[in-house]
Amino acid sequence: MALAQTITEETKKLEAYLRANNLPLPSFDVDSPADYPKLPADIAKSRNAIIVATKELALLAHGPRESVRWAVWEFLDVLALQLINHFGIAKLVPLTHPIPLSTLSTLTRLDPINLARALRLVMTKGLFHEPEPNLIAHTAASRALAEDADLEAWVGFNADDIFPAAAHVLEAITAYPEATSLTRSGFCFAFDTVDKEPMFVTFGKDANRARRMGKAMVSLTGGEGYEVSYLLDVEGGGYDFGEVDKRGGTLVDVGGSIGFVAVEMARQYRNMQFVVQDLPKTVESAPRPVDADEQVAGRVRLMAHDFWGEQSVKGADVYFFRWILHNYSTPYALRILKNTIPALKPGARIIINDHCLRESGAENPWDEIVMRRMDVVMLALLNAQERTEVEYRELFRAASENFVFLGVTRPKGCRMSIIEAVWQPKEEDETPTASGEITPGPAAGSDGEETATAAPISGAGGNEVATTATTRVAGDS
Protein backbone atom coordinates (compact mmCIF):
# COMPACT_ATOMS: atom_id res chain seq x y z
CA MET A 1 0.00 0.00 0.00
CA ALA A 2 1.36 3.42 -0.93
CA LEU A 3 0.40 4.93 2.44
CA ALA A 4 2.24 2.25 4.39
CA GLN A 5 5.28 2.84 2.20
CA THR A 6 5.11 6.58 2.84
CA ILE A 7 4.93 5.97 6.57
CA THR A 8 7.97 3.67 6.46
CA GLU A 9 10.09 5.94 4.26
CA GLU A 10 9.25 9.21 6.03
CA THR A 11 9.67 7.67 9.48
CA LYS A 12 13.14 6.46 8.47
CA LYS A 13 14.08 10.00 7.40
CA LEU A 14 12.79 11.50 10.66
CA GLU A 15 14.53 8.90 12.78
CA ALA A 16 17.81 9.27 10.88
CA TYR A 17 17.75 13.03 11.39
CA LEU A 18 17.02 12.74 15.12
CA ARG A 19 19.77 10.14 15.61
CA ALA A 20 22.30 12.08 13.55
CA ASN A 21 21.70 15.13 15.69
CA ASN A 22 21.66 13.29 19.01
CA LEU A 23 18.05 14.27 19.57
CA PRO A 24 15.68 12.11 21.59
CA LEU A 25 13.45 9.76 19.61
CA PRO A 26 9.71 10.32 20.02
CA SER A 27 8.32 8.46 23.02
CA PHE A 28 5.42 8.49 25.47
CA ASP A 29 7.92 8.36 28.33
CA VAL A 30 7.36 10.99 30.99
CA ASP A 31 10.86 12.38 30.47
CA SER A 32 10.48 12.81 26.72
CA PRO A 33 10.42 16.38 25.43
CA ALA A 34 6.95 17.89 25.10
CA ASP A 35 7.79 19.45 21.74
CA TYR A 36 9.81 18.64 18.68
CA PRO A 37 12.84 20.81 18.15
CA LYS A 38 12.71 23.17 15.16
CA LEU A 39 13.23 20.80 12.24
CA PRO A 40 14.74 21.65 8.86
CA ALA A 41 12.11 22.05 6.14
CA ASP A 42 12.58 18.60 4.54
CA ILE A 43 12.37 16.78 7.88
CA ALA A 44 9.35 18.86 8.94
CA LYS A 45 7.78 17.71 5.67
CA SER A 46 8.53 14.07 6.53
CA ARG A 47 6.98 14.50 9.95
CA ASN A 48 3.87 16.01 8.40
CA ALA A 49 3.65 13.21 5.84
CA ILE A 50 3.69 10.67 8.69
CA ILE A 51 0.88 12.47 10.52
CA VAL A 52 -1.25 12.61 7.38
CA ALA A 53 -0.55 9.10 6.11
CA THR A 54 -1.14 7.39 9.46
CA LYS A 55 -4.46 9.20 9.79
CA GLU A 56 -5.54 8.27 6.28
CA LEU A 57 -4.42 4.69 6.67
CA ALA A 58 -6.39 4.37 9.92
CA LEU A 59 -9.52 5.64 8.16
CA LEU A 60 -9.05 3.14 5.35
CA ALA A 61 -8.37 0.33 7.77
CA HIS A 62 -11.56 1.11 9.68
CA GLY A 63 -13.59 1.31 6.48
CA PRO A 64 -16.27 3.85 5.60
CA ARG A 65 -19.17 2.79 7.81
CA GLU A 66 -17.05 2.17 10.91
CA SER A 67 -15.22 5.48 10.41
CA VAL A 68 -18.48 7.41 10.47
CA ARG A 69 -19.83 5.35 13.36
CA TRP A 70 -16.92 6.27 15.62
CA ALA A 71 -16.11 9.75 14.29
CA VAL A 72 -19.18 11.05 16.04
CA TRP A 73 -17.91 9.76 19.39
CA GLU A 74 -14.88 12.03 19.50
CA PHE A 75 -16.70 14.47 21.77
CA LEU A 76 -16.47 11.84 24.50
CA ASP A 77 -12.68 12.14 24.42
CA VAL A 78 -13.14 15.87 24.95
CA LEU A 79 -15.48 15.17 27.86
CA ALA A 80 -12.90 12.93 29.56
CA LEU A 81 -10.16 15.52 29.02
CA GLN A 82 -12.47 18.21 30.37
CA LEU A 83 -12.97 16.24 33.62
CA ILE A 84 -9.25 15.57 34.00
CA ASN A 85 -8.40 19.20 33.36
CA HIS A 86 -11.20 20.76 35.36
CA PHE A 87 -10.30 18.74 38.46
CA GLY A 88 -6.56 19.38 38.00
CA ILE A 89 -5.73 15.66 37.99
CA ALA A 90 -2.46 16.12 36.08
CA LYS A 91 -1.02 18.15 38.97
CA LEU A 92 -2.09 15.52 41.52
CA VAL A 93 -0.15 12.70 39.90
CA PRO A 94 3.53 12.79 40.99
CA LEU A 95 5.96 13.37 38.12
CA THR A 96 8.52 10.94 39.49
CA HIS A 97 6.53 7.84 40.44
CA PRO A 98 3.12 6.26 39.95
CA ILE A 99 0.28 6.78 42.41
CA PRO A 100 -2.37 4.19 43.36
CA LEU A 101 -5.76 5.12 41.96
CA SER A 102 -7.25 4.78 45.44
CA THR A 103 -4.79 7.38 46.82
CA LEU A 104 -5.37 9.70 43.86
CA SER A 105 -9.11 9.59 44.44
CA THR A 106 -8.65 10.89 48.02
CA LEU A 107 -7.03 14.02 46.57
CA THR A 108 -9.93 15.06 44.34
CA ARG A 109 -13.66 15.66 44.49
CA LEU A 110 -14.07 13.33 41.50
CA ASP A 111 -15.43 10.06 42.86
CA PRO A 112 -13.33 6.94 42.21
CA ILE A 113 -15.50 5.59 39.40
CA ASN A 114 -15.55 8.83 37.43
CA LEU A 115 -11.88 9.45 38.05
CA ALA A 116 -10.95 5.99 36.75
CA ARG A 117 -13.18 6.17 33.67
CA ALA A 118 -11.96 9.64 32.69
CA LEU A 119 -8.33 8.61 33.20
CA ARG A 120 -8.69 5.43 31.19
CA LEU A 121 -10.29 7.23 28.29
CA VAL A 122 -7.63 9.96 28.10
CA MET A 123 -4.99 7.20 28.29
CA THR A 124 -6.16 6.22 24.81
CA LYS A 125 -4.98 9.69 23.71
CA GLY A 126 -1.52 9.32 25.23
CA LEU A 127 -2.15 11.07 28.55
CA PHE A 128 -1.18 9.02 31.64
CA HIS A 129 -0.64 5.28 31.66
CA GLU A 130 -1.25 2.41 33.99
CA PRO A 131 2.04 0.50 34.44
CA GLU A 132 0.20 -1.94 36.71
CA PRO A 133 -3.51 -2.29 37.33
CA ASN A 134 -4.80 0.67 39.38
CA LEU A 135 -1.46 2.45 39.41
CA ILE A 136 -1.44 5.78 37.56
CA ALA A 137 1.68 7.36 36.09
CA HIS A 138 2.46 10.31 33.87
CA THR A 139 3.36 10.22 30.19
CA ALA A 140 5.08 13.11 28.42
CA ALA A 141 1.68 14.49 27.36
CA SER A 142 0.07 14.43 30.82
CA ARG A 143 3.28 15.92 32.23
CA ALA A 144 2.94 18.81 29.75
CA LEU A 145 -0.60 19.39 31.02
CA ALA A 146 0.68 19.36 34.62
CA GLU A 147 3.48 21.82 33.96
CA ASP A 148 2.26 24.16 31.25
CA ALA A 149 -0.29 26.62 32.66
CA ASP A 150 -1.05 28.00 29.19
CA LEU A 151 -1.78 24.52 27.85
CA GLU A 152 -4.04 23.88 30.84
CA ALA A 153 -5.85 27.14 30.00
CA TRP A 154 -6.13 26.11 26.35
CA VAL A 155 -7.75 22.81 27.34
CA GLY A 156 -10.00 24.60 29.84
CA PHE A 157 -11.13 27.28 27.38
CA ASN A 158 -11.86 24.68 24.71
CA ALA A 159 -13.52 22.16 26.99
CA ASP A 160 -15.48 24.48 29.30
CA ASP A 161 -16.36 27.29 26.87
CA ILE A 162 -16.15 26.07 23.27
CA PHE A 163 -17.44 22.53 23.86
CA PRO A 164 -20.80 23.70 25.35
CA ALA A 165 -21.01 26.43 22.69
CA ALA A 166 -20.52 23.82 19.95
CA ALA A 167 -23.24 21.66 21.46
CA HIS A 168 -25.69 24.57 21.09
CA VAL A 169 -24.89 25.60 17.51
CA LEU A 170 -27.71 23.49 16.09
CA GLU A 171 -30.20 25.21 18.38
CA ALA A 172 -28.77 28.62 17.48
CA ILE A 173 -28.80 28.19 13.71
CA THR A 174 -32.21 26.57 13.79
CA ALA A 175 -33.62 29.62 15.57
CA TYR A 176 -31.51 32.15 13.61
CA PRO A 177 -30.34 30.57 10.34
CA GLU A 178 -28.51 33.68 9.10
CA ALA A 179 -26.01 33.11 11.96
CA THR A 180 -24.46 36.57 11.97
CA SER A 181 -25.45 38.04 15.32
CA LEU A 182 -22.88 38.13 18.12
CA THR A 183 -25.64 37.61 20.68
CA ARG A 184 -27.29 34.62 19.03
CA SER A 185 -24.37 32.22 18.77
CA GLY A 186 -24.12 28.71 20.17
CA PHE A 187 -22.12 30.26 23.02
CA CYS A 188 -25.03 32.57 23.91
CA PHE A 189 -27.48 29.66 23.84
CA ALA A 190 -25.15 27.58 26.02
CA PHE A 191 -24.64 30.28 28.62
CA ASP A 192 -28.07 31.92 28.58
CA THR A 193 -26.98 35.22 27.07
CA VAL A 194 -29.10 35.19 23.90
CA ASP A 195 -29.94 38.78 22.91
CA LYS A 196 -28.16 39.96 26.06
CA GLU A 197 -24.43 40.12 25.38
CA PRO A 198 -21.68 38.72 23.13
CA MET A 199 -19.02 36.36 24.44
CA PHE A 200 -16.37 39.04 24.96
CA VAL A 201 -18.76 40.97 27.25
CA THR A 202 -19.53 37.79 29.22
CA PHE A 203 -15.81 37.17 29.64
CA GLY A 204 -15.22 40.80 30.59
CA LYS A 205 -17.43 40.26 33.64
CA ASP A 206 -15.48 37.25 34.82
CA ALA A 207 -11.80 37.91 35.43
CA ASN A 208 -10.89 34.22 35.75
CA ARG A 209 -12.57 33.24 32.51
CA ALA A 210 -11.06 36.21 30.67
CA ARG A 211 -7.60 35.39 32.04
CA ARG A 212 -8.00 31.77 30.98
CA MET A 213 -8.89 32.78 27.43
CA GLY A 214 -5.89 35.13 27.35
CA LYS A 215 -3.57 32.33 28.44
CA ALA A 216 -5.18 29.96 25.94
CA MET A 217 -4.37 32.49 23.20
CA VAL A 218 -0.76 32.59 24.41
CA SER A 219 -0.67 28.78 24.15
CA LEU A 220 -2.09 28.90 20.63
CA THR A 221 0.36 31.60 19.57
CA GLY A 222 3.24 29.52 20.92
CA GLY A 223 1.98 26.49 18.98
CA GLU A 224 3.42 25.32 15.69
CA GLY A 225 2.38 27.46 12.72
CA TYR A 226 1.18 30.46 14.77
CA GLU A 227 4.34 32.02 16.18
CA VAL A 228 4.63 35.80 15.75
CA SER A 229 8.12 35.18 14.41
CA TYR A 230 6.57 34.10 11.08
CA LEU A 231 5.05 37.53 10.62
CA LEU A 232 8.42 39.15 11.25
CA ASP A 233 10.65 36.79 9.25
CA VAL A 234 10.97 38.81 6.06
CA GLU A 235 13.07 36.19 4.25
CA GLY A 236 10.53 33.50 5.11
CA GLY A 237 7.68 35.53 3.61
CA GLY A 238 6.80 37.68 6.63
CA TYR A 239 5.91 41.35 6.37
CA ASP A 240 8.65 43.89 5.77
CA PHE A 241 8.02 46.95 7.96
CA GLY A 242 11.49 48.27 7.04
CA GLU A 243 10.25 51.27 5.14
CA VAL A 244 7.81 52.32 7.91
CA ASP A 245 10.61 51.82 10.42
CA LYS A 246 13.07 53.94 8.43
CA ARG A 247 10.83 56.99 8.69
CA GLY A 248 9.88 56.30 12.32
CA GLY A 249 6.28 55.55 11.35
CA THR A 250 3.48 54.36 13.62
CA LEU A 251 1.62 51.06 13.77
CA VAL A 252 -1.64 50.74 15.68
CA ASP A 253 -2.30 47.18 16.87
CA VAL A 254 -6.10 47.20 17.13
CA GLY A 255 -7.32 44.62 19.68
CA GLY A 256 -3.64 44.05 20.42
CA SER A 257 -4.26 42.39 23.79
CA ILE A 258 -1.50 43.07 26.32
CA GLY A 259 0.97 44.14 23.66
CA PHE A 260 3.02 40.99 23.18
CA VAL A 261 2.88 41.18 19.36
CA ALA A 262 3.79 44.87 19.28
CA VAL A 263 6.67 44.21 21.68
CA GLU A 264 8.07 41.54 19.37
CA MET A 265 7.77 43.97 16.46
CA ALA A 266 9.42 46.75 18.46
CA ARG A 267 12.36 44.49 19.31
CA GLN A 268 13.00 43.96 15.60
CA TYR A 269 12.15 47.45 14.33
CA ARG A 270 13.96 49.97 16.52
CA ASN A 271 12.54 53.26 15.13
CA MET A 272 8.85 52.61 14.73
CA GLN A 273 6.25 53.72 17.26
CA PHE A 274 3.50 51.33 18.39
CA VAL A 275 0.06 51.94 19.87
CA VAL A 276 -1.64 48.87 21.33
CA GLN A 277 -5.38 49.27 21.68
CA ASP A 278 -7.66 46.96 23.62
CA LEU A 279 -10.52 47.07 26.10
CA PRO A 280 -9.73 48.81 29.41
CA LYS A 281 -9.49 45.64 31.51
CA THR A 282 -7.11 43.99 29.08
CA VAL A 283 -4.94 47.10 28.87
CA GLU A 284 -4.89 47.31 32.69
CA SER A 285 -3.66 43.73 32.88
CA ALA A 286 -0.67 44.39 30.59
CA PRO A 287 2.79 44.15 32.17
CA ARG A 288 4.33 47.53 33.16
CA PRO A 289 6.75 48.30 31.72
CA VAL A 290 5.55 46.39 28.71
CA ASP A 291 9.13 45.16 28.08
CA ALA A 292 12.31 45.03 30.13
CA ASP A 293 14.19 46.79 27.31
CA GLU A 294 13.55 50.52 27.83
CA GLN A 295 14.20 51.30 24.18
CA VAL A 296 11.36 48.90 23.28
CA ALA A 297 8.98 49.83 26.12
CA GLY A 298 9.40 53.53 25.33
CA ARG A 299 7.94 53.03 21.87
CA VAL A 300 4.98 50.79 22.78
CA ARG A 301 2.04 52.76 24.11
CA LEU A 302 -0.95 50.92 25.59
CA MET A 303 -4.30 52.55 25.10
CA ALA A 304 -7.87 51.67 26.03
CA HIS A 305 -9.90 51.88 22.86
CA ASP A 306 -13.13 50.21 21.83
CA PHE A 307 -13.10 49.38 18.14
CA TRP A 308 -16.89 49.82 17.91
CA GLY A 309 -16.12 53.52 18.17
CA GLU A 310 -14.24 55.65 15.65
CA GLN A 311 -10.49 55.07 15.51
CA SER A 312 -8.95 57.78 17.67
CA VAL A 313 -5.33 57.50 16.53
CA LYS A 314 -5.36 59.51 13.32
CA GLY A 315 -2.76 59.46 10.59
CA ALA A 316 -0.82 56.31 11.55
CA ASP A 317 1.02 54.38 8.85
CA VAL A 318 -0.37 50.95 9.63
CA TYR A 319 -3.56 49.72 11.32
CA PHE A 320 -2.92 46.12 12.24
CA PHE A 321 -5.58 43.52 13.10
CA ARG A 322 -4.35 40.14 14.31
CA TRP A 323 -6.99 37.54 15.18
CA ILE A 324 -9.65 40.27 15.16
CA LEU A 325 -11.73 40.20 11.98
CA HIS A 326 -12.21 36.44 12.10
CA ASN A 327 -14.11 37.04 15.36
CA TYR A 328 -16.87 38.82 13.46
CA SER A 329 -19.46 38.12 10.82
CA THR A 330 -19.42 40.46 7.86
CA PRO A 331 -21.69 43.24 9.17
CA TYR A 332 -19.48 43.65 12.25
CA ALA A 333 -16.19 43.25 10.36
CA LEU A 334 -17.35 46.02 8.04
CA ARG A 335 -18.18 48.20 10.98
CA ILE A 336 -14.65 47.80 12.35
CA LEU A 337 -13.09 48.71 8.99
CA LYS A 338 -15.43 51.67 8.53
CA ASN A 339 -14.58 52.94 12.02
CA THR A 340 -10.95 53.07 10.92
CA ILE A 341 -11.57 55.10 7.77
CA PRO A 342 -11.79 58.58 9.39
CA ALA A 343 -8.27 58.06 10.75
CA LEU A 344 -6.65 57.03 7.48
CA LYS A 345 -4.19 59.22 5.62
CA PRO A 346 -3.53 58.48 1.94
CA GLY A 347 -1.16 55.54 1.69
CA ALA A 348 -2.08 54.15 5.13
CA ARG A 349 -2.09 50.38 5.24
CA ILE A 350 -4.58 48.01 6.79
CA ILE A 351 -2.84 44.74 7.60
CA ILE A 352 -4.89 41.77 8.73
CA ASN A 353 -3.11 38.76 10.20
CA ASP A 354 -5.59 35.87 10.21
CA HIS A 355 -6.27 32.58 8.51
CA CYS A 356 -7.13 32.92 4.84
CA LEU A 357 -9.02 29.87 3.66
CA ARG A 358 -8.09 28.29 0.35
CA GLU A 359 -10.28 26.01 -1.69
CA SER A 360 -11.02 22.64 -0.15
CA GLY A 361 -8.01 20.30 -0.19
CA ALA A 362 -5.42 22.97 -1.07
CA GLU A 363 -3.82 22.89 2.38
CA ASN A 364 -1.78 20.00 3.61
CA PRO A 365 -4.35 17.78 5.33
CA TRP A 366 -3.34 18.56 8.92
CA ASP A 367 -3.43 22.34 8.33
CA GLU A 368 -6.76 21.84 6.58
CA ILE A 369 -8.19 20.14 9.68
CA VAL A 370 -6.95 22.84 12.06
CA MET A 371 -8.15 25.72 9.88
CA ARG A 372 -11.56 24.21 9.15
CA ARG A 373 -12.02 23.51 12.86
CA MET A 374 -11.07 27.09 13.70
CA ASP A 375 -13.69 28.29 11.22
CA VAL A 376 -16.33 26.27 13.11
CA VAL A 377 -15.05 27.50 16.48
CA MET A 378 -15.69 31.03 15.24
CA LEU A 379 -19.24 30.02 14.33
CA ALA A 380 -19.86 28.42 17.73
CA LEU A 381 -18.56 31.31 19.81
CA LEU A 382 -19.40 34.41 17.81
CA ASN A 383 -21.33 33.51 14.67
CA ALA A 384 -18.12 34.59 12.96
CA GLN A 385 -16.01 33.07 10.22
CA GLU A 386 -12.63 32.59 8.64
CA ARG A 387 -12.47 34.16 5.17
CA THR A 388 -11.14 33.41 1.72
CA GLU A 389 -9.14 35.91 -0.35
CA VAL A 390 -12.25 36.68 -2.39
CA GLU A 391 -14.18 37.39 0.80
CA TYR A 392 -11.45 39.72 2.11
CA ARG A 393 -11.32 41.55 -1.19
CA GLU A 394 -15.08 41.96 -1.08
CA LEU A 395 -14.98 43.09 2.55
CA PHE A 396 -12.62 45.95 1.70
CA ARG A 397 -14.64 46.86 -1.39
CA ALA A 398 -17.83 46.99 0.68
CA ALA A 399 -16.13 49.13 3.35
CA SER A 400 -15.00 51.72 0.78
CA GLU A 401 -14.11 52.00 -2.89
CA ASN A 402 -11.04 53.92 -1.69
CA PHE A 403 -9.38 50.78 -0.40
CA VAL A 404 -7.01 49.19 -2.88
CA PHE A 405 -6.71 45.52 -2.06
CA LEU A 406 -3.05 44.50 -2.32
CA GLY A 407 -3.57 40.77 -1.83
CA VAL A 408 -2.70 37.95 0.51
CA THR A 409 0.70 36.48 1.37
CA ARG A 410 1.53 33.62 3.66
CA PRO A 411 4.88 33.01 5.37
CA LYS A 412 6.29 29.57 4.70
CA GLY A 413 5.20 27.08 7.36
CA CYS A 414 2.71 29.48 8.92
CA ARG A 415 -1.06 28.91 8.97
CA MET A 416 -1.82 32.60 9.20
CA SER A 417 -1.86 34.90 6.22
CA ILE A 418 -1.08 38.58 5.79
CA ILE A 419 -3.90 40.40 4.08
CA GLU A 420 -3.19 43.95 3.01
CA ALA A 421 -5.03 46.95 1.64
CA VAL A 422 -3.96 50.54 1.15
CA TRP A 423 -6.08 53.66 1.51
CA GLN A 424 -6.04 55.66 -1.70
CA PRO A 425 -8.85 58.19 -1.63
CA LYS A 426 -9.87 60.03 -4.73
CA GLU A 427 -8.95 63.66 -4.10
CA GLU A 428 -12.44 64.93 -3.31
CA ASP A 429 -12.84 62.18 -0.68
CA GLU A 430 -9.82 63.19 1.39
CA THR A 431 -10.74 64.31 4.85
CA PRO A 432 -8.64 66.82 6.82
CA THR A 433 -7.99 64.28 9.61
CA ALA A 434 -6.70 61.72 7.21
CA SER A 435 -3.71 63.56 5.84
CA GLY A 436 -2.13 65.32 8.78
CA GLU A 437 0.04 64.35 11.69
CA ILE A 438 -0.64 61.51 14.05
CA THR A 439 -3.17 62.56 16.65
CA PRO A 440 -3.58 59.88 19.26
CA GLY A 441 -6.87 61.04 20.71
CA PRO A 442 -8.57 59.77 23.83
CA ALA A 443 -9.85 56.23 23.77
CA ALA A 444 -13.34 56.05 22.39
CA GLY A 445 -15.82 54.29 24.61
CA SER A 446 -19.12 52.82 23.68
CA ASP A 447 -21.75 52.32 26.21
CA GLY A 448 -24.48 50.19 24.87
CA GLU A 449 -26.16 49.13 21.70
CA GLU A 450 -24.20 49.48 18.50
CA THR A 451 -25.88 48.98 15.20
CA ALA A 452 -23.66 47.63 12.47
CA THR A 453 -25.19 48.34 9.10
CA ALA A 454 -23.65 46.96 5.97
CA ALA A 455 -24.44 46.68 2.32
CA PRO A 456 -25.36 43.10 1.48
CA ILE A 457 -22.37 41.12 0.40
CA SER A 458 -21.88 37.47 -0.20
CA GLY A 459 -20.74 35.32 2.69
CA ALA A 460 -19.12 31.90 2.51
CA GLY A 461 -20.90 29.62 0.13
CA GLY A 462 -22.52 32.55 -1.64
CA ASN A 463 -25.17 33.10 1.05
CA GLU A 464 -26.21 36.65 1.54
CA VAL A 465 -25.50 37.82 5.04
CA ALA A 466 -27.83 40.01 7.03
CA THR A 467 -27.46 43.69 6.30
CA THR A 468 -28.07 44.85 9.84
CA ALA A 469 -26.90 43.39 13.08
CA THR A 470 -27.23 44.66 16.57
CA THR A 471 -24.80 43.91 19.30
CA ARG A 472 -24.23 45.07 22.80
CA VAL A 473 -20.75 46.37 23.16
CA ALA A 474 -21.06 47.51 26.69
CA GLY A 475 -18.29 49.55 28.26
CA ASP A 476 -17.94 46.88 30.93
CA SER A 477 -16.56 44.38 28.43
Ligand SMILES: C[S@@+](CC[C@H](N)C(=O)[O-])C[C@H]1O[C@@H](n2cnc3c(N)ncnc32)[C@H](O)[C@@H]1O
Ligand atom coordinates in the same frame (compact mmCIF):
# COMPACT_ATOMS: atom_id res chain seq x y z
C1 LIG B 1 -8.50 36.86 19.70
S1 LIG B 1 -7.85 38.17 20.63
C2 LIG B 1 -6.50 38.70 19.62
C3 LIG B 1 -5.46 39.39 20.43
C4 LIG B 1 -4.18 39.76 19.69
N1 LIG B 1 -4.45 40.63 18.55
C5 LIG B 1 -3.41 38.52 19.22
O1 LIG B 1 -2.95 38.50 18.09
O2 LIG B 1 -3.28 37.59 20.01
C6 LIG B 1 -9.06 39.44 20.39
C7 LIG B 1 -8.73 40.71 21.17
O3 LIG B 1 -9.71 41.70 20.87
C8 LIG B 1 -10.01 42.41 22.06
N2 LIG B 1 -11.32 43.05 21.92
C9 LIG B 1 -12.55 42.49 21.97
N3 LIG B 1 -13.49 43.42 21.79
C10 LIG B 1 -12.84 44.60 21.63
C11 LIG B 1 -13.29 45.92 21.40
N4 LIG B 1 -14.59 46.20 21.32
N5 LIG B 1 -12.37 46.90 21.26
C12 LIG B 1 -11.05 46.61 21.37
N6 LIG B 1 -10.56 45.37 21.58
C13 LIG B 1 -11.45 44.38 21.72
C14 LIG B 1 -9.96 41.33 23.12
O4 LIG B 1 -9.82 41.88 24.40
C15 LIG B 1 -8.75 40.51 22.68
O5 LIG B 1 -7.56 40.99 23.22
